[in-house]
Amino acid sequence: xxxxxxxxxxxKVTGRDRSPAKREPERVxxxxxxxxxxxxxxxxxxxxxxxxxxxxxTIWPLVATIYYSFFDWSGIGPIxxxxxxxxxxxxxxxxxxWVSVVNTLIFALLTTAIKLPISLLAAILLTRKWLRGKRFxxxxxxxxxxxxxxxxxxxxxxxxxxxxxxxxxxxxxxxxVDRGFDVFANRWSALLVLVxxxxxxxxxxxxxxxxxxxxxxxxxxxxxxxxxxxGEWKKxxxxxxPMIRPVAVIITLLGIVxxxxxxGLVVTLTAGGPGTSTYVVSYFIYQNAFGSVxxxxxxxxAAALLFSVIAFVLVSAQGVAVRRAQRLRKEYGV
Amino acid sequence: xxxxxxxxxxxxxxxxxxIALPILLVVGLVWIYPFLWTISAAFKTQAGMFTSGAxxxxxxxxxxxxxxxxxxxxxxxxxxNTVLYSVASTLVELVKAALCGYxxxxxEFPGRTLLYRMIVGTxxxxxxxxxxxxxxxxxxxxxxxxxxxxxxxxxxxxxxxYVLLFVGFFSSVPTDLFEAAKLDGAGxxxxxxxxxxxxxxxxxxxxxxQFISSWNEFNIPLVFxxxxxxxxxxxxxxxxxxGEHATDWTGFAAGMTISFLPMLMxxxxxxxxxxxxxxxxxKG
Numbered sequence: 001x002x003x004x005x006x007x008x009x010x011x012k013v014t015g016r017d018r019s020p021a022k023r024e025p026e027r028v029x030x031x032x033x034x035x036x037x038x039x040x041x042x043x044x045x046x047x048x049x050x051x052x053x054x055x056x057x058t059i060w061p062l063v064a065t066i067y068y069s070f071f072d073w074s075g076i077g078p079i080x081x082x083x084x085x086x087x088x089x090x091x092x093x094x095x096x097x098w099v100s101v102v103n104t105l106i107f108a109l110l111t112t113a114i115k116l117p118i119s120l121l122a123a124i125l126l127t128r129k130w131l132r133g134k135r136f137x138x139x140x141x142x143x144x145x146x147x148x149x150x151x152x153x154x155x156x157x158x159x160x161x162x163x164x165x166x167x168x169x170x171x172x173x174x175x176x177v178d179r180g181f182d183v184f185a186n187r188w189s190a191l192l193v194l195v196x197x198x199x200x201x202x203x204x205x206x207x208x209x210x211x212x213x214x215x216x217x218x219x220x221x222x223x224x225x226x227x228x229x230x231g232e233w234k235k236x237x238x239x240x241x242p243m244i245r246p247v248a249v250i251i252t253l254l255g256i257v258x259x260x261x262x263x264g265l266v267v268t269l270t271a272g273g274p275g276t277s278t279y280v281v282s283y284f285i286y287q288n289a290f291g292s293v294x295x296x297x298x299x300x301x302a303a304a305l306l307f308s309v310i311a312f313v314l315v316s317a318q319g320v321a322v323r324r325a326q327r328l329r330k331e332y333g334v
Numbered sequence: 335x336x337x338x339x340x341x342x343x344x345x346x347x348x349x350x351x352x353i354a355l356p357i358l359l360v361v362g363l364v365w366i367y368p369f370l371w372t373i374s375a376a377f378k379t380q381a382g383m384f385t386s387g388a389x390x391x392x393x394x395x396x397x398x399x400x401x402x403x404x405x406x407x408x409x410x411x412x413x414x415n416t417v418l419y420s421v422a423s424t425l426v427e428l429v430k431a432a433l434c435g436y437x438x439x440x441x442e443f444p445g446r447t448l449l450y451r452m453i454v455g456t457x458x459x460x461x462x463x464x465x466x467x468x469x470x471x472x473x474x475x476x477x478x479x480x481x482x483x484x485x486x487x488x489x490x491x492x493x494x495x496y497v498l499l500f501v502g503f504f505s506s507v508p509t510d511l512f513e514a515a516k517l518d519g520a521g522x523x524x525x526x527x528x529x530x531x532x533x534x535x536x537x538x539x540x541x542x543x544q545f546i547s548s549w550n551e552f553n554i555p556l557v558f559x560x561x562x563x564x565x566x567x568x569x570x571x572x573x574x575x576x577g578e579h580a581t582d583w584t585g586f587a588a589g590m591t592i593s594f595l596p597m598l599m600x601x602x603x604x605x606x607x608x609x610x611x612x613x614x615x616x617k618g
Contacts, residue, residue: 032442042522043437049426050434050497057468057490058456064467075470130347131354139602140362143369146597148550148569151590154576155368158583166371166388173388200365257458264552268573282463282553289466290557297466304463 069302074294087302096276097303100284101310107195107280108259115199115206116255122203123210124236138211142204152201153268160184160193187277190270194278198265206255213247214240249322253315260311281307369594375587376400383584399588407579409589411564412571416593419485419555419567420548426489427496427544428537435500436526440512450501453494464491465557472558479562487554496540503536504529538607542600549597568593 035043069088072081091097125131126138144152159166162182171177183189217240225235263282266272272279272287279287281303289300363370374390375383382393403409437443438450468487469478477483507529515525552569559565563574572593576586 032440034442039522043441043443046433046437046526049430050493053426053430053486053490053493054453056471057487058459058464058494059452060471061464061467061491062456062459064470065464068466125354125358128350128354130350132351133355135605137358137362139605140366142601142605143366143598146546146550146601147369147590147594148552148572150552150569151572151593152368154572154586155372155590159368159371164384166367169388200368254458264569267552267556285463285465286553286557289469290560297470301466304466308459308463 065301065305068298069305071298072296073298075297076295083298087299088306091299091303091306096279097281097284097306099277100279100281101307103191103278104260104262104280104282104307105314106191107198107262108256110195111198111202111259112252112255114195115203116252118199119203119206120210123207123214124240126207127211127214138207141207144201145204147201149198149201149264150268152197153265156193156197157184157269184270185274187274190274190278194262194265194269197269198259198262201265202258206251209247209251210244213244213251216247217243249319253319256318257311257315372587372590372594375584376591378584378587380582380584383587399584400592402582403585403589403592407575407582407585407589408564408571409568409575409592412566412568412589413592415481415565415571416549416567416569418481419488419551420545422485423489423548424541424544426485427493428540430489431493431496431500431540432530432533432537435497436504436529438497439501439504439507453497457494457498459491465553469557479559479565481565484555484558484565484567487558488548488551491554496544499536499540500533503533507532535607538604542604542607545600546597 068079070082070084071079072083072086073079122141126134126141131137147155160168160183162168167183168177168181183193221239221243222235225239230238261282262280263286266278266280266283267286270278272283285300285304285307288296288303370390371388374392376399377392377395377397378386378399379394386393438446468491472478472483472487475483475486477486511529512525515528520528550569551567555565555567555570556573559570563571566574568589572586572589575582575589579585
């Protein structure tokens with residue numbers, strides 16, 4: 001997940017993967033050679049490591065997930081109990097699956113809606129030329145990213161625990177509460193904690209993306225604007241924001257997609273509780289596939305696939321909406 | 335927003351700093367409070383920890399907790415595993431992405447476009463949704479509950495992104511350079527060796543990203559070491575530590591400190607590479 005962090009890595013692509021694709025048509029003739037003779041062997045040697053791992057760990061698993069989802073399979077013995085759409089049928093009426101879906105979507109939307117604007121604000125501040133101590137400040141905000149998500153979860157379970165955690169200690173000292181309260185005792189406050197801790201953890205990553213985007217706005221544009229007498233605010237709203245918009249769309253998309261895969265935090269902060277009320281989809285999959293014997297690989301695969309479809313539809317719907325909005329804006333010249 | 339409005343003159347810049355810096359520092363301190371708390375808890379006694387609440391001042395200063403975490407609780411093992419997994423998977427990612435990216439950017443071959451499109455298409459596939467077949471594959475290779483299995487799973491799934499980064503970089507290298515190399519009689523391999531050093535910014539980004547994400551990886555080590563606690567990395571080991579020694583929070587804090595200090599060091603060391611490389615990589 002996060003892996004995957006998410007992996008932190010995911011984002012860069014954003015700006016990048018479009019350009020080579022866009023450039024392709026005009027470049028294809030001149031710059032790319034056909035291979036001859038012995039070079040063909042080298043070509044294969046160069047491709048082999050990626051291809052092998054890609055086929056084994058991405059393409060085949062994708063196909064296999066679809067295949068498994070039609071079977072009732074516990075991972076032991078042959079896959080021979082074909083159930084057709086049976087897994088899908090039972091998932092569609094599994095209330096826990098829907099709780100997980102709703103939680104995942106709430107989580108993804110809330111974290112994205114909060115983390116993107118504040119990390120952009122921080123990035124803008126931390127790229128001001130006049131600001132002192134930028135290095136130090138950036139490091140501070142980036143720091144949470146270097147601890148594993150799962151560990152962040154464990155630290156916060158302690159800081160937030162009702163008997164002697166820091167949060168309750170502070171609230172007690174301020175006289176706001178007289179008895180410790182447990183944020184994990186209630187679905188909504190537990191979800192909120194998940195959202196906030198996740199933002200705290202991932203914030204630095206998005207800040208760095210924004211900083212990278214901001215630094216790609218050519219300096220000359222600002223100089224020209226300054227000559228025309230534009231103030232900082234005007235530069236920000238008329239130059240910076242419009243110029244980083246294409247990257248912003250992709251960062252937003254990635255923000256949502258990455259948030260949908262939240263896993264480690266849920267395991268360590270709430271373990272899906274109280275009860276099963278903060279289950280998210282990846283946790284649901286994990287619990288079904290590996291959580292208890294007998295393993296339900298087929299069921300888990302069907303859930304994974306179903307959620308991928310839901311996520312895909314939502315994300316592309318959003319993409320379409322953004323594009324339509326942009327077209328409208330262009331038409332009306334806003 | 336007021337702070338960033340018009341710092342044109344020198345005195346205005348000073349004034350802007352006077353407003354912005356204290357705010358940023360306070361927010362920043364709150365931000366890293368969990369770190370400071372963890373480090374201070376690593377020095378506290380159990381009793382001190384229980385009564386200290388939000389305080390950051392430890393009631394003693396000795397390294398008992400560190401010794402206990404490192405030796406008794408097996409953090410030394412987790413640490414070694416984590417280093418091994420991170421280094422190995424970073425190497426695998428780097429090699430396969432650089433080689434594949436180079437070929438995709440430089441050469442025309444049957445299926446090139448298809449491969450490129452597939453890579454783009456699978457960028458956003460979450461680990462969680464395909465982990466079951468990956469598990470089955472590793473099991474069938476006989477690598478379940480081995481270090482090689484964990485490394486393979488960690489470096490097998492990711493990496494489409496890195497390939498795209500390298501493709502982007504290598505296709506921006508001027509064709510003249512390749513022509514010149516060819517005129518000098520450099521063959522396939524020699525040309526690659528000449529061009530590769532130019533890709534340092536991309537290499538830096540890939541190394542940093544992959545290293546951080548594999549250092550923090552949780553899902554894969556968790557699933558692939560279910561039967562073998564001594565293969566776990568820090569992130570997963572921490573969880574089992576907490577399961578076994580639920581009350582030893584100071585030992586836990588010491589283990590945490592041990593696990594994030596190296597990463598903090600690396601980040602401080604490579605920070606400029608990181609932002610600059612990223613800025614370069616996203617430049618279209």
